[in-house]
Each structure stands twice: as structure tokens, then as C-alpha cells.
Amino acid sequence: MPLDLTTPGGITLALTPELVxxxxxxxxxxxxxxxxxxxxxxxxxxxxxxIGLVSTGLAVAWLWAQGATPVGLPAxxxxxxxxxxxxxxxxxxxxLTVMLSLGYVDRERIQAPEYYVxxxxxxxxxxxxxxxxxxxxxxxGLELMSVAVYVLAGVNRRSVFAAEAALKYFLLGAFASGxxxxxxALVYGATGTTNLWLIHGRVLELGLGSNVMMIAGIGLLxxxxxFKVAAVPFHMWTPDxxxxxxxxxxxxxxxxxxxxxxxxxxxxxxQAFDGLPIWHGAVWWLAVITMVVGNVIALxxxxxxxxxxxxxIAHAGYLLVAVASGSxxxxxxxxxxxxxxxxxxxxxxxxxxxAGTGGEQGVLIDDLNGLATRRPWIAAAMTVFMLSLxxxxxxxxxxxxxxxxxxxVDADQRLLAVxxxxxxxxxxxxYLPPIMAMYMRPAPSAEAHQAxxxxxxxxxxxxxxxxxxLLFGFWPNRALDxxxxxxxxxxxxxxxxxxx
Amino acid sequence: xxxxxxxAVSAILFSLGVAGVLLRRNAIIIFMCVELMLxxxxxxxxxxxxxxxxxxxxxxxxVMAVAAAEAAVGLAIVLxxxxxxxxxxxxxxxxxxx
Numbered sequence: 001m002p003l004d005l006t007t008p009g010g011i012t013l014a015l016t017p018e019l020v021x022x023x024x025x026x027x028x029x030x031x032x033x034x035x036x037x038x039x040x041x042x043x044x045x046x047x048x049x050x051i052g053l054v055s056t057g058l059a060v061a062w063l064w065a066q067g068a069t070p071v072g073l074p075a076x077x078x079x080x081x082x083x084x085x086x087x088x089x090x091x092x093x094x095x096l097t098v099m100l101s102l103g104y105v106d107r108e109r110i111q112a113p114e115y116y117v118x119x120x121x122x123x124x125x126x127x128x129x130x131x132x133x134x135x136x137x138x139x140x141g142l143e144l145m146s147v148a149v150y151v152l153a154g155v156n157r158r159s160v161f162a163a164e165a166a167l168k169y170f171l172l173g174a175f176a177s178g179x180x181x182x183x184x185a186l187v188y189g190a191t192g193t194t195n196l197w198l199i200h201g202r203v204l205e206l207g208l209g210s211n212v213m214m215i216a217g218i219g220l221l222x223x224x225x226x227f228k229v230a231a232v233p234f235h236m237w238t239p240d241x242x243x244x245x246x247x248x249x250x251x252x253x254x255x256x257x258x259x260x261x262x263x264x265x266x267x268x269x270x271q272a273f274d275g276l277p278i279w280h281g282a283v284w285w286l287a288v289i290t291m292v293v294g295n296v297i298a299l300x301x302x303x304x305x306x307x308x309x310x311x312x313i314a315h316a317g318y319l320l321v322a323v324a325s326g327s328x329x330x331x332x333x334x335x336x337x338x339x340x341x342x343x344x345x346x347x348x349x350x351x352x353x354x355a356g357t358g359g360e361q362g363v364l365i366d367d368l369n370g371l372a373t374r375r376p377w378i379a380a381a382m383t384v385f386m387l388s389l390x391x392x393x394x395x396x397x398x399x400x401x402x403x404x405x406x407x408x409v410d411a412d413q414r415l416l417a418v419x420x421x422x423x424x425x426x427x428x429x430x431y432l433p434p435i436m437a438m439y440m441r442p443a444p445s446a447e448a449h450q451a452x453x454x455x456x457x458x459x460x461x462x463x464x465x466x467x468x469x470l471l472f473g474f475w476p477n478r479a480l481d482x483x484x485x486x487x488x489x490x491x492x493x494x495x496x497x498x499x500x
Numbered sequence: 501x502x503x504x505x506x507x508a509v510s511a512i513l514f515s516l517g518v519a520g521v522l523l524r525r526n527a528i529i530i531f532m533c534v535e536l537m538l539x540x541x542x543x544x545x546x547x548x549x550x551x552x553x554x555x556x557x558x559x560x561x562x563v564m565a566v567a568a569a570e571a572a573v574g575l576a577i578v579l580x581x582x583x584x585x586x587x588x589x590x591x592x593x594x595x596x597x598x
Contacts, residue, residue, distance in 0.1 A: 059554065136562060139562075139563075140562060143566045143569070143570070147570060150574075151573055151577075154577055154580055157580060160581075160584040160585065163577070163580045163584050163587075164593050167527060167577050167578065167581045167590075168593070170573070170577050171521075171527065171534070171590075173528055174531070174570055175521050175534055175536040175537075177534075177566075177570075178518075178534055178538055181538060181541040181563060182514055182537065182540065182544065184541070184559075185541045185545050185548070186504075186544070188542065188555075188556060188559075189507075189548045189552075192552045192553075194555065194559070407526030416583075448524050
């Protein structure tokens with residue numbers, strides 16, 4: 001279905017998923033504001049949110065199945081497989097987060113129906129960010145996502161930890177936005193446009209490979225992205241913010257927000273700056289430092305929540321390896337790993353949310369001792385999540401890592417591949433202890449783990465995540481094919497120039 | 501016309517903003533330094549728009565709207581932390597240790 005994005009009808013059809021989600025956001029905001037004092041309204045809004053996310057997902061799938069392709073002049077939104085695939089990843093992450101939250105907000109007595117509206121707004125921002133074909137639209141999407149998530153981090157107003165996490169996230173996030181925006185200004189100055197396709201054409205046309213303004217612009221953009229995806233050395237905020245936020249929100253940040261940052265990064269680097277080899281070296285070093293530092297510091301963490309926070313930093317390093325390859329296989333590997341990473345990270349945080357109360361900062365790895373005898377199903381699910389994060393054969397995490405490795409080798413970056421394998425070996429040092437604690441140590445007392453429960457929608461979510469990780473581990477072909485098509489759709493097919 | 505000096509001023513403003521964020525300790529002052537960074541970018545956009553067409557000027561309006569939204573949320577968060585701790589010195593915010 002060819003769509004001309006410069007006509008009102010074309011752009012409306014191309015933005016169907018975003019429009020559906022926007023309508024849901026407005027409706028739910030009204031529902032939440034109208035009946036703020038009703039006790040049941042929070043649950044109602046939560047269930048409507050699930051419907052809203054599913055209907056948006058159907059709109060994305062419909063547009064993808066129609067084979068929507070852009071014709072005519074380059075527009076502000078992209079219309080390619082990469083946008084549809086990443087939109088589905090964000091919607092999946094948001095859906096799982098909402099399913100975990102339904103029971104969690106009741107347990108922690110967080111009285112705020114807006115919670116779900118903010119999740120939807122953040123998801124909308126992500127979809128604009130990853131689907132933007134213009135740096136300004138990307139910036140607006142980034143801000144829409146970030147502002148919603150700043151509020152989510154501090155949504156538990158009774159908790160001083162959450163307030164502190166929100167403040168740190170806000171200050172560092174706004175700082176990163178400043179870098180990002182100044183980077184856009186410099187790229188605009190060097191190329192005369194903010195459209196990704198036109199930037200690509202201009203770079204080749206004018207030979208901007210050694211233009212100082214261009215290089216400084218890319219550098220500032222990379223710093224901005226580095227903060228958003230929590231790459232070392234821009235990761236200082238991550239453990240504190242992840243630790244202080246309510247656990248479902250942490251899962252949302254670690255999975256969907258990070259995937260959105262990476263999707264935008266892949267789009268900018270692989271599409272607009274495809275002809276500029278200058279960023280390869282910078283991303284190479286970021287990947288190496290992030291993998292090494294994330295994995296080594298995670299070894300020293302006893303609290304489970306901080307361990308998972310550093311584990312998410314380490315995984316940012318693995319994803320950066322896929323980005324650094326700069327090839328279509330690299331962007332396909334990113335897409336596949338983003339799906340897998342969303343499933344296993346949200347799964348691990350779901351088990352953590354069940355194992356503690358009051359923000360879960362105090363849950364140590366040793367607190368899982370003997371969980372397998374009392375709660376065999378929760379322990380089995382946690383084992384799947386940990387093995388998948390480790391990249392154990394038979395789980396989806398293994399296939400994802402293998403795909404990233406093949407992208408790195410294909411791009412002739414063997415050293416990077418070797419470092420990735422080494423880092424994964426080190427990560428066994430902190431992914432295996434929770435499994436050992438659950439299965440090989442006795443429970444500390446007869447009444448331990450009585451409160452560890454996963455009920456309602458969260459039970460379904462955890463079950464689906466664990467089964468999906470095993471299924472993708474054995475039958476990854478269809479998902480890999482979809483990822484490959486999404487990755488290839490990023491490549492510049494035609495060279496656009498400003499024609500001056 | 502005046503492109504060089506305008507870009508130089510914007511680069512100086514941006515550097516001042518970055519230095520302020522890294523060196524100051526009060527949450528509100530840090531936030532003001534972030535606003536300085538955004539406005540430095542605005543100045544660069546306006547200066548470049550003289551040569552590159554009106555796109556740059558339009559972008560500035562978007563950035564102003566974003567900065568306003570950020571300020572609304574940011575000041576609310578600052579208020580929340582002040583209610584808990586009676587201080588805005590980020591050195592005293594150390595319940596969560598990196």
C-alpha cells in the first residue's frame with residue numbers, strides 16, 4: 001500500500017497506530033480525572049489500558065500487513081518494517097508492565113489512576129521516537145517519553161526513595177536532552193536539514209566526513225543517547241534510579257525505555273550517518289567499556305534489584321555491539337534482541353516484585369534461599385529468566401547473543417565478538433547465584449516465602465514470558481525472519497538530495 | 501550576517517550550562533543550568549536559520565514548549581523531594597548509593 005505522506009490522507013493512515021493510542025490516552029485521562037475518588041477506577045483504567053495497548057498493536061500489525069510504503073518526498077515519519085517492529089516491542093513492554101502493575105499498585109497502595117495514562121503517554125513517545133524520520137520529531141518523542149517516565153519514577157509519593165530516584169532521573173535526563181538538542185543544532189548547521197534521509201544524501205553529496213561541526217554534532221548526539229540507554233560512562237544515574245522506582249516502573253524503564261533509546265540510535269546511525277565511518281570507533285569503545293564495567297560491577301551486588309540494574313547496563317553493551325556493526329544484520333540482531341531482552345528483563349523484575357514489599361530495595365539474592373521447595377513455579381520461571389539473561393543454549397537469550405555475534409563477525413569486528421563472549425562468561429558469576437539459592441539452599445524458616453505470590457494478570461504475564469523465551473530458544477526462525485526484514489528496511493533505497 | 505559570533509556565544513552558553521550542571525549542588529540551580537543548555541541550542545538554531553531558511557526558527561518554538569513541560573514536571577519533583585528532606589542540596593540525597 002503506497003502512501004504519500006505529504007497529503008493529509010496519507011499521513012493520517014501512516015499515523016493510525018499513534019492516533020489510536022492518542023485517543024486512548026485522552027479518553028483514559030478524562031476517565032481518571034472525572035472519577036478520581038472512586039475506589040474501583042484505578043483497576044478499571046488499568047484494564048482499559050490493556051485494551052488500548054492491544055488495539056494499538058492491532059493497528060500496527062494491520063499497517064504492516066498492508067505493506068505500507070512511502071512514496072514521494074521524504075516526510076517527517078518513517079514508514080518501514082523497522083518502525084512497525086519497534087512499535088510492537090514497545091507495546092509488548094508496556095502491556096507486560098501494565099499486567100504486573102495491576103496487582104502491584106494495590107499491594108503498595110499507590111492511589112493514582114494516572115499511572116496507567118503515563119505508561120501510555122510514555123509508549124506514545126517511544127513510538128514517535130523510533131518512527132521519526134526527522135531529528136526534531138525524534139526529540140519531541142524523546143521528551144514525551146522522558147517527561148512521562150520522570151513522573152512514573154516518583155509516582156509513589158510516600159516513598160522518599162522514589163522521590164530521590166525521580167529527581168536524579170529528571171536532572172540527568174534533562175541534561176542528556178540538552179546534549180541531544182545541541183547535537184541536532186550542529187547537524188542542522190552542517191547539513192542544512194533535520195530530515196534523516198536528506199542528511200544521508202547531504203553527507204555523501206558534500207563529503208562531510210571531516211567537517212568539524214558535523215563530527216561535534218554526532219558526538220553530542222552520542223552523549224545524549226549514551227545517557228538515555230545507560231551506556232558506561234553515562235550510566236551513573238541508572239542503579240540509583242532503578243533501585244528507587246517502584247519495581248514495575250523499573251521494568252518499564254529497563255526494557256521499553258532502553259529499547260526506545262536504542263531504536264532511535266540505530267535509526268540515526270544506520271540511516272542518516274550511514275556514509276560516515278567516524279561513529280564506528282566511538283560506538284566500539286562505548287560497547288567494550290559498557291560490557292566490561294556493567295558485568296564486573298554486577299558481580300559485587302548483593303541486593304537483587306541493584307544486580308538487575310547493573311545487568312541491564314551490561315545488556316546495553318551487548319546491544320551496542322549490534323549497533324557498532326553498522327550493517328543490516330546488526331539492525332536485525334538489535335530487533336531480535338530487543339524482543340528477547342524485553343521478555344527476560346520484565347520477567348526477572350516481576351519475580352523480584354513478588355519476592356519483596358515496599359520498593360524491594362531490601363531483597364538480597366540470599367533471600368531467595370529455598371524458594372524452589374515452596375514456590376516451584378516461580379522458581380522455575382526465574383530460572384528461565386536468569387539463564388536467558390546469561391545466554392544459555394536452549395533459551396532465546398542464546399539465539400539473540402549468537403545473532404549479535406554473527407553481526408559483529410560479519411562486520412569484521414572479531415575482537416568485539418571475543419569481548420562479548422568473555423563478558424557473558426563473567427556474567428555467569430551473578431546470574432547463577434539466584435538459581436543456586438533457589439534450588440540448592442534450604443529455606444531459612446518454615447514460614448519463609450509465604451508472601452511470595454504472583455496472582456492475577458501478573459501470573460499470566462510471567463507464564464507467557466517464560467514460555468515465549470523457551471519457544472524462541474528452540475524455534476526462532478519466524479521471529480528472526482521478521483527481524484531481518486525490519487533491519488533491511490532501514491537501508492537507504494534512494495539517495496535524496498536537497499537539489500540546490 | 502553575524503553567524504560566527506552568534507554561534508560562538510551559543511557555544512559559550514552551552515559550556516556554561518554543562519559546567520553549572522556538573523559543579524553546582526542545588527537542584528534548582530542545576531535545573532536552571534539545563535535550561536541554559538536548551539537556550540544555547542535555541543540561539544544556535546536561530547542563528548543558523550538566517551542562512552538555512554525558516555526551519556530553525558520553527559524548531560525553537562517546539563523546544564520552548566518542551567522546556568516548559570519539563571519545568572512543570574521538574575519543579576513538581578523538586579517540591580516532592582523538599583517535602584521529604586527539607587533540603588535541595590544534592591549531596592544530601594544519598595539514600596540510594598551509586
